Amino acid sequence: MLAGLGAWAPPHEVSNDEVAALIGRDDEWIRARTGIGSRRRAIPGTSTGTLAVAAGRRALRSAGVSTVDHVVLATTTPDRITPATAPAIASALGLSAPAFDLNAACTGFVYGLAVASSLIMARAAESVLLIGADTLSSITDPTDPMTAPLLADGAGAVILRAGHAKELGALHTFDLHSEGEHLGLLKAEHGDRVVMQGRQVFMSAVQNMTASSAAAVEAAGYALSDLDRVIGHQANIRILHAIADQLGLPPDRLVTNIERFGNTSAASIPLAMADGVTANQLHPGELVLVTAFGAGFTWGSTTLRWPELAVENVN
């Protein structure tokens, strides 16, 4: 169950005007198509690991703990090919624990929730620090109008601990999928930058997140109308609105912060969660749907009753 939450984004803010100048568009073009007003980007010398440590420290503080039994990092942009970034993060946080990376692209955080829950249910751990962190700016072509306005950097982290199914914060049934035949539609080869076929990705994202959301809600024994809040991967505001429309939910059920942070891949859901708590958009007891879609294609969803959490403001 969810017992701690923290997020951190690099302070360097990049405006739409700055991005637009390199892609031959303007602020209005970017806002209309993405819902993004600005995004954060890491400065040279700041890596995914740096962001992850900052978010992890906040999650530990939020849970009021100084140790965990396992550390999992969901990322597409690890600090190096090998070793994984998670062991160095664990050391930097003073944690002596097994640690590994997981890559499911923008779905990484939802896959990570399933893996962390499974570690706890298998009694391999009583508590897990799960971090979603990415520095997508390191693999973004600043002259590509399809990706440059969207992709950004950030980190979010949660502490999961053993608990009872009826407690607030307990994660319900997961619905997870992949379809590898679409890999060419959204990918970055070694040493190269992200390329995306926008039309196909948009359609697949909406259709798969909608179906997965409905499946996760039903598997947990609820109806879509029971949902109080939807925290979707912050891919594009138009995708999030389309999902709400397909699910028959009013758009005000969506927890969003894409306007200020852009698409931060594996970090986007915990970043939106932290923002949602501090902006008074998430309240204890509310039924919350979490859903994500990313390269692979990968996608998945789960639900939980929101717990009482002390969360610091995202900087």
Add this chain to the structure above:
Amino acid sequence: MNENFRRLSKILERWSKVAGEDITPQSEIDDGLDIDSITRLELVLAMNKEFGHDFDDVDVFAARTVHDLVKLVPESD
């Protein structure tokens, strides 16, 4: 045909700057109704939901007028 046109006009009205009663079968989707490329995708999703049919986004993108869209709706609908 007329019923499908009415249902499509109702969908288009959500995104277009043109009022529903001013949408005609001859209205041009791009210039006349000011529907951009992402809105075309939203239109495909809305049409799928409204008509219970999986429309091909390539066909919806190829449509020039509202009449072209109406022609995509299967007869049984």
